[in-house]
Amino acid sequence: MPDDSPLIQSLRTAxxxxxxxxxxxLHLAELLLDAGRSEAAVAEAAVALQHAPGDAQARDLMARAMGMPTSPQTQQPQQPPQTPPAQQQPRPRPGFDWKAAEKQVGDVVPPRFVEAPLRSDGQDDPGDADAWDVEGPGTVRLADVGGMQEVKDRLEAAFLAPLRNPELRKLYGKSLRGGLLLYGPPGCGKTFIARAVAGELGAAFLSVSVNDVLDMWMGNSERNMHEVFETARRQAPCVVFLDELDALGAKRSRSAHSGMRNTVNQLLTELDGIDSAANEGVFVLAATNVPWDVDLALRRPGRLDRTILVLPPDAAAREAILRYHLRDRPIENVDLGKLVKATDGMSGADLAHVCEAAAERALLDSARTGTVRMIGMKDLLAAAKEVVPSAEPWFASARNVAMFANEGGMYDDLVAYLKKRRKL
Ligand SMILES: Nc1ncnc2c1ncn2[C@@H]1O[C@H](COP(=O)(O)OP(=O)(O)O)[C@@H](O)[C@H]1O
Ligand SMILES: [Mg+2]
Structure with a gap:
C-alpha cells in the first residue's frame, strides 16, 4: 500500500x-491500529484468529480494532450514560466498525429498511449529568414515540389540549395548575415522552434528577430546587422534568437528611406558584419508577395530580425502537414482525441491548471465521432469548401495591394492565 509507513511495509513483507x-x-495489526487504520488491523487480526482462535492477545486486538469494549458486556442492560445532548460529543458508538465491514462485503449488501428511521435525536436520555442545563426547544414530537396510543391520548387530554387551547384554559381556569407524573418500570420511555411533550409545546427542556438537587453535605438542596425553577422561568417556555421524583419521598432512608423536608416544601411552593404570572410558560413533568415512594403531599390536587402509567412498549413501539437501533447496523433480511413478537415485555433499554448483543454475535462470528458477515435474524432471535425483560422485578413490587395499596384508585391503570397480563 502506498500510504504504509516503511515499518509497516517491511512487516507486511515479513x-x-x-x-x-x-x-x-499481531505486531503488524497493532501498528496498523496505532496508525488509525482499524479496517486493515481488523483484517490482520481476523487472519491471526484463524490461525490461533483462542489467542487472548489476538482477541483483545480484534476487539480494540473494532472499537468494542475489551470484555464484552453480556449482563443486564444499563441505561446509556446520561449526558445532556447539548454538550454531547458524537458519542463513540461501541461496536464493530461496520462501515469498514460493509465496504468489505462490497456490492452484495441486501436492502435494508425502506421507511425512514426515527429522528436521530429521538433516543437519548440526557438524564442527570449537569443538573440545570437547558436544552433548547427540541424536534422530538409525540409522533416519534412509537405506538403507546393510550399514553398519547391521555397526554393530549390531560395536558396538551388544554395548554394549546386558550379558550379551554379560560374555561377551566385554575384546574390547569400543576403538573403531570409519569410512572412505570425503568427504561420504558418516560424520559423520552417527557422530551416529546416539550417538543409538542415548542418548549425548552430542563431535565433534573432529583438526586442531583439533593445536596446532602452542603444543605443546598432547597436553594438548588429554587434555582431549577428560576432557570426554567428565565428560559420559558420551558418544561421542567423532575426525574427520580421518589428521591424526595418521605419513605426513603434519606429522609433522615434534615434538608429533605425543606426541599419538599420548596418544591411545593414552586408547584403551587405554577399558575402565577411569573411562571407563565413553565410546565412541570415528573417521573418515577416507584410512585409509591413519592411524597403524598406532592400528589395533592393542583400539584402533580395527574398521573400517566408508562408501560413496556407495545408492538408498534417495539417496532419503532428496534428499527431505530438497527438503523445504522448492517442487517440483512430482518423480519421485524417476528422480532417484535419475540420481544414482548421488553423495555426500550432491553431492546437496545438485544440489538447490541446481536451485533456482538455477528462480530464474534466474523472474527472467528475471518469473514465479515451481516447481522441476521438468527443473531437477533438468539439475543432476544438471552435478554431477560428488566421490567419483571418492577412488576413484582407493583403487584403488591396494586393489591394492597390502591387507595383512591390511584393505580387503577396498573391493576387493569396486571389483570390483562394475568399478573394479578
Ligand atoms: N415508544 C417508544 N418509541 C421510541 N423509542 C422509545 C419508546 N419507548 C422507549 N423508547 C426508547 O427506549 C429507551 C429508554 O427510554 P427512557 O425514556 O430512557 O425510559 P425511562 O425514562 O422510562 O427509564 C430510550 O432510548 C427511548 O428513546
Ligand atoms: Mg428516564
Whole structure:
C-alpha cells in the first residue's frame, strides 16, 4: 500500500513470508491500529484468529480494532450514560466498525429498511449529568414515540389540549395548575415522552434528577430546587422534568437528611406558584419508577395530580425502537414482525441491548471465521432469548401495591394492565 509507513511495509513483507506467524501478524495489526487504520488491523487480526482462535492477545486486538469494549458486556442492560445532548460529543458508538465491514462485503449488501428511521435525536436520555442545563426547544414530537396510543391520548387530554387551547384554559381556569407524573418500570420511555411533550409545546427542556438537587453535605438542596425553577422561568417556555421524583419521598432512608423536608416544601411552593404570572410558560413533568415512594403531599390536587402509567412498549413501539437501533447496523433480511413478537415485555433499554448483543454475535462470528458477515435474524432471535425483560422485578413490587395499596384508585391503570397480563 502506498500510504504504509516503511515499518509497516517491511512487516507486511515479513508476514507474507511467514503467514502463520501469529505474533508477527499481531505486531503488524497493532501498528496498523496505532496508525488509525482499524479496517486493515481488523483484517490482520481476523487472519491471526484463524490461525490461533483462542489467542487472548489476538482477541483483545480484534476487539480494540473494532472499537468494542475489551470484555464484552453480556449482563443486564444499563441505561446509556446520561449526558445532556447539548454538550454531547458524537458519542463513540461501541461496536464493530461496520462501515469498514460493509465496504468489505462490497456490492452484495441486501436492502435494508425502506421507511425512514426515527429522528436521530429521538433516543437519548440526557438524564442527570449537569443538573440545570437547558436544552433548547427540541424536534422530538409525540409522533416519534412509537405506538403507546393510550399514553398519547391521555397526554393530549390531560395536558396538551388544554395548554394549546386558550379558550379551554379560560374555561377551566385554575384546574390547569400543576403538573403531570409519569410512572412505570425503568427504561420504558418516560424520559423520552417527557422530551416529546416539550417538543409538542415548542418548549425548552430542563431535565433534573432529583438526586442531583439533593445536596446532602452542603444543605443546598432547597436553594438548588429554587434555582431549577428560576432557570426554567428565565428560559420559558420551558418544561421542567423532575426525574427520580421518589428521591424526595418521605419513605426513603434519606429522609433522615434534615434538608429533605425543606426541599419538599420548596418544591411545593414552586408547584403551587405554577399558575402565577411569573411562571407563565413553565410546565412541570415528573417521573418515577416507584410512585409509591413519592411524597403524598406532592400528589395533592393542583400539584402533580395527574398521573400517566408508562408501560413496556407495545408492538408498534417495539417496532419503532428496534428499527431505530438497527438503523445504522448492517442487517440483512430482518423480519421485524417476528422480532417484535419475540420481544414482548421488553423495555426500550432491553431492546437496545438485544440489538447490541446481536451485533456482538455477528462480530464474534466474523472474527472467528475471518469473514465479515451481516447481522441476521438468527443473531437477533438468539439475543432476544438471552435478554431477560428488566421490567419483571418492577412488576413484582407493583403487584403488591396494586393489591394492597390502591387507595383512591390511584393505580387503577396498573391493576387493569396486571389483570390483562394475568399478573394479578
Ligand atoms: N415508544 C417508544 N418509541 C421510541 N423509542 C422509545 C419508546 N419507548 C422507549 N423508547 C426508547 O427506549 C429507551 C429508554 O427510554 P427512557 O425514556 O430512557 O425510559 P425511562 O425514562 O422510562 O427509564 C430510550 O432510548 C427511548 O428513546
Ligand atoms: Mg428516564
Amino acid at each position: 508476514v507474507a513470508a511467514a503467514p502463520a506467524d501469529v505474533p508477527l501478524r
